[in-house]
Amino acid sequence: MKIDLHSHTHYSDGHLSPKELIDRAHNMQVDVLAITDHDTIDGIAEAQAYQAGQKRKLHILPGVEISTSWHNFDIHILGLHVDHHDPIFLQRLAAQSAERDRRAQQISDKLAKVGINDVFADAKTMAGVGQVTRAHFARVLLARQLVNDMEAAFKKYLGKGKKAHVSPQWISIDEAISWIHDAGGKAVLAHPGHYDLSTKWLKRLVAEFSLAGGDGMEVIHSHLSPEKKKLLADLASQHQLMASSGSDFHYPNRWTELGKNLTLPSQLVPIWRDWNLSGTI
Structure with a gap:
């Protein structure tokens, strides 16, 4: 089963419409796709409605990528398998x-x-x-x-420190985790290998995310060296976090593709372990 738990549509900074994203997922033979636009779930219903008329099965997992602030760093937390109809979640x-x-x-x-x-x-x-x-x-x-x-x-x-940079006033990691749990989802630390953090600060981020009640972390995402993959897998094991993988797909390009090279290390527990991912949604 080909699973990709991180993708974007034009409802945030992706280039494709939900329909175009679903078509591409079919072309890439993806079986489970999480749509995780930045701070919005607006594309999910449109994607589900389009998929309902398709012959090829595809499980669309409702998700979101929530922006947070942590020690002056912008850190993103994925909410996977959230209730995208929950009124409190939508208000937040x-x-x-x-x-x-x-x-x-x-x-x-x-x-x-x-x-x-x-x-x-x-x-x-x-x-x-x-x-x-x-x-x-x-x-x-x-x-x-x-x-x-x-x-x-x-x-x-x-960029930070440049002429037009404005520091955002995002919520805390703890608050994002609480929002996701209140909406029935799993909180996953997004692309930890991409933040401009030293190894020491990355370890601190993962430790604090785990202590705050985070459920999992992306140990496989685009543009990771073998050394970084091993480090992320080790950190997930150390902090008893489940593992997730996602392309962070925004648009077709030669570096990032839906469902490509996302196999998790066998020793880790997948975030989707207890989910029913059969059928078309």
């Missing part, structure tokens, strides 16, 4: 969306001070039905030929 996510808009307006204001005007309006247009993220700002800067690539947009304008 709406507050996260409001914070995104507040931050986006401040980023736009800072860009205006250096002579780059109306970026928020263009970013909202580019985001369409989705939430505005820093990636949309980077795309606007790229489209205006103010930078040569997305990475340059962050290095020059959007």
